[in-house]
Structure formats: structure tokens, C-alpha cells
Amino acid sequence: MTDYRKDSVTFHKVTEDEAGQRIDNFLMRLLKGVPKSHLYRILRSGEVRVNKGRIDASYRLERDDELRIPPVRVAERAEKAVPAGHFPIVFEDDALLVINKPAGVAVHGGSGVSFGVIEQLRRARPEARYLELVHRLDRETSGLLMVAKKRSALVKLHEMIRNDVPQKRYFALGLGAWPSDVNHVRLPLYKWHTPEGEKRVRVQEGGQYAHTVFKVIERFADLTLVEALLKTGRTHQIRVHMQAIGCPIAGDERYGDFAANRELARDGLKRMFLHAASLKLPHPLTGEPLELNAPLPPDLTSYIEKLRSHG
Numbered sequence: 333m334t335d336y337r338k339d340s341v342t343f344h345k346v347t348e349d350e351a352g353q354r355i356d357n358f359l360m361r362l363l364k365g366v367p368k369s370h371l372y373r374i375l376r377s378g379e380v381r382v383n384k385g386r387i388d389a390s391y392r393l394e395r396d397d398e399l400r401i402p403p404v405r406v407a408e409r410a411e412k413a414v415p416a417g418h419f420p421i422v423f424e425d426d427a428l429l430v431i432n433k434p435a436g437v438a439v440h441g442g443s444g445v446s447f448g449v450i451e452q453l454r455r456a457r458p459e460a461r462y463l464e465l466v467h468r469l470d471r472e473t474s475g476l477l478m479v480a481k482k483r484s485a486l487v488k489l490h491e492m493i494r495n496d497v498p499q500k501r502y503f504a505l506g507l508g509a510w511p512s513d514v515n516h517v518r519l520p521l522y523k524w525h526t527p528e529g530e531k532r533v534r535v536q537e538g539g540q541y542a543h544t545v546f547k548v549i550e551r552f553a554d555l556t557l558v559e560a561l562l563k564t565g566r567t568h569q570i571r572v573h574m575q576a577i578g579c580p581i582a583g584d585e586r587y588g589d590f591a592a593n594r595e596l597a598r599d600g601l602k603r604m605f606l607h608a609a610s611l612k613l614p615h616p617l618t619g620e621p622l623e624l625n626a627p628l629p630p631d632l633t634s635y636i637e638k639l640r641s642h643g
Contacts, residue, residue, distance in 0.1 A: 346397040349462060352486045355380070356389040357440065357465075359401075364441075366404055369529035374402055389525075392490070417452025422476060422624050427485040427617045429453075429463070432626040435474040435603050439465055453479065467493060467565070472583070475502070475608025475626045480616075488616035493565055499612040502560045502570055503549070503628055505605035505636075506579035507592050510548050510556035517573045518543045521566045532586075533568040535576045542566045544573045552639045555582060559609075570606065581606055601635050 350358065359371050359380070378386040379402040382393075393399075419431040431449070433439070438448035450465050457463065466478035466489045480486035492498055522539030524532050543563035550557040556579060560570045571587045574580055580588040582596055583604040611624045628636070 340403055342401045344399040344401060346393045346395055346399065348395050349483060351393050351395040351397075352483060352490060353393050353464065354389070355382070355387060355391045355393060355399075358393060360441065362401075363404055367529070369527065370404070372525055372529040374404070414447040414451045414455045416456035417449060418456055419449065419453070420626075422626060423622065425615075427480070427482045428489075428615065429479040429481055430611070430624055431477050431479065433469055433474060433477040433608075435472050435629070435631070438471045439468050439477065449477065450479065466490070469608060470568070470571075470604075470606070472585075472604040473502075473606045473608060474629050474632075476500075476611045476624055477608070478611075482617075485616040492613060492616070496562075496564055497613055498565075499610075500562045500565070500608060501610040502562070503605075503607045503609050503632075504558055504560055504570060504574060505582040505601075505632075506556045506558055506574055507582050507589055508554060508556070508579045509551065510546070510558060510579050511577060512548075514546065514577055516543065516545055517577060519573060519576055521569060521572055523567055531567060533566070533572045535572060540564075540566055542569050542573065544570060550636075553642065555639065557636065600638060602631065605632055605635070607632060 344362075356371060356375065360368065363371065372389060374380050375387075375389045380387070381400040382391065382397050384400070419433060421429065422432055423430040433449060440448040440450045450463065454460065454463050460481065462481055462483060464480045464486050466480050466486060469475065469477050478489065480489060519535045519542060520537060520539035521533050521542045522536035526532060541564060545561040545563060547559045547561075548556060549559055562569060568587070571581055571584055575587040581604055582588070583593055583601050584606075585593065585604070607626070607628055609626055609628065611622070613622055614620065615622055
């Protein structure tokens with residue numbers, strides 16, 4: 333295999349199996365050990381080129397694209413062994429795998445994480461010729477995660493996601509009383525990166541159109557359990573929409589109330605209360621309607637029971 337971590341420019345032609353991936357994710361796998369912040373810097377600066385042109389980090393690779401990769405050097409270090417990962421399977425056939433991802437597990441390696449769900453699945457299934465993430469869940473979010481087992485399925489699923497076809501419902505616990513007159517939140521979201529390469533999102537005019545439908549499930553003294561239906565699928569959409577209307581997600585360390593989160597942790601909530609609970613979409617190859625569900629995990633269920641017992 334070509335070593336891309338050296339002193340000269342190298343070129344790489346995208347294969348059929350590599351097509352469909354975002355360029356930032358592809359580079360993270362190709363240039364193992366290179367800091368994420370450096371990868372985003374060489375993308376922003378135009379040092380990485382596709383077919384001799386500049387691209388941004390969200391560009392999706394196409395078959396036979398020619399990548400120009402600048403010189404990248406990293407200190408040699410022992411690679412950590414990736415353990416095989418066995419996750420609860422909600423649905424599987426020869427084209428699609430849907431698992432119930434536990435909280436605390438990243439979906440892929442990078443940003444200080446040696447490996448994630450996809451690397452663990454590949455290690456657990458060495459016979460699998462193709463396993464690619466269809467979408468992402470934040471590390472602390474639990475619930476339904478789709479993995480394509482065929483490129484044709486990945487291409488079709490990405491087309492469906494671009495057209496907002498999948499119906500994704502989440503459960504979230506908000507800090508404070510949910511406004512009784514708020515059901516539809518339509519606020520544009522602007523995505524940016526910190527100098528360290530960390531993703532951030534804020535409500536800003538000129539950002540991407542984003543629409544979430546919220547439904548109150550249960551009210552507590554100073555918290556509200558809501559269901560969130562994504563009408564669009566933007567990065568951190570539910571988290572930022574809930575923050576924007578003054579009801580941030582309990583336990584959210586990036587967009588939440590830090591002082592309140594400390595109190596919640598002492599009371600037993602050890603992570604962000606966000607769970608991808610249901611998914612409706614046509615099967616990417618057969619068109620058969622799929623309706624998949626992942627129940628609220630025990631840690632979140634027990635916290636809700638504790639809130640109920642407080643009256």
C-alpha cells in the first residue's frame with residue numbers, strides 16, 4: 333500500500349469501493365495518525381485537490397477522481413489494535429445493516445479517538461467486502477445507525493438523505509419548561525470548525541435551512557421529555573435547535589448548560605440525553621418499507637423513572 337505520509341506529493345485514484353465517502357473521512361482513514369486539525373487545514377488551504385480543483389471537507393468522492401495529497405509527516409507510533417465490535421442488530425440483509433449504537437462509542441476513529449463503530453465492525457467481520465457508514469451519530473448519542481453493505485445501497489441511501497426521505501425520530505430531555513406554543517422549529521444552521529478542527533454549529537442567517545418538529549412527551553419540575561422528528565438532517569440539528577429556543581439537551585457538554593449538567597450528573601444522568609429511537613424509510617434496493625425501532629436504553633429509562641418518583 334502507498335505510504336502517503338512522506339516528503340513528496342502523492343496521487344491517488346478513487347476506486348469504486350471508495351466512492352461515496354466524504355473526503356475528510358477518507359483522509360482520516362488514509363492518513364492514520366495525522367491530527368484531525370491538520371487534515372482540515374490542508375483541506376481549507378487547497379493543498380488537497382480533486383481533479384486539480386479545490387474542494388471543501390464535505391465533498392463526496394466519485395469513482396476515478398484523482399486526489400492530490402500534499403506531503404504529510406507524522407511521528408511513527410505503535411498502532412492500537414482495534415477490538416472486534418459486536419453491537420445489537422436491529423435489521424440486516426445483504427445490502428444494509430442497522431445497529432443500536434450504545435452511548436460513548438464514536439462512529440469512526442479520529443479527533444483523539446483511535447477507532448469507532450465502523451472500524452470495530454470491520455474487525456468483527458473480516459469476510460465483509462464492503463462496510464461503510466451511511467450517516468453519523470454523535471459519540472454520546474445512542475440509537476439507530478445505518479451501515480451499507482453494498483456501494484449501490486450507500487449511493488441510494490445518500491440520495492434519500494439528500495432528499496430528506498428517511499423519517500428519523502429522537503427522544504431528548506430538555507432543560508427547563510418546553511414552550512407550549514413551539515412545535516415546529518425552522519432556524520438556519522451555520523457549520524464551522526474551531527482551529528483544533530472540532531465541529532461547531534450555530535443558528536445564523538445564511539446558514540442551511542433546518543426544520544425539526546417537536547412533541548412534548550412528558551413534563552417534569554424543571555425538565556421536559558420531547559420527541560424530535562427531523563425534517564432535514566443537519567449536523568447537530570436537534571442539539572442546536574433546542575439550545576436556540578432556551579431548552580438545551582440535558583447533559584449536552586457542547587451546547588448545553590454546564591452548571592446544570594454538573595447537577596444532573598450528581599443526580600445520576602451521566603451523559604447527554606439524546607437517543608435515535610425510530611427510523612422509517614424504503615429499503616435502498618427493494619423499496620420495501622422499513623420501520624425500525626430502538627427502545628430507550630436502561631440508563632435513560634432509569635433516569636426518567638427517577639424523575640417520575642420525585643413527583
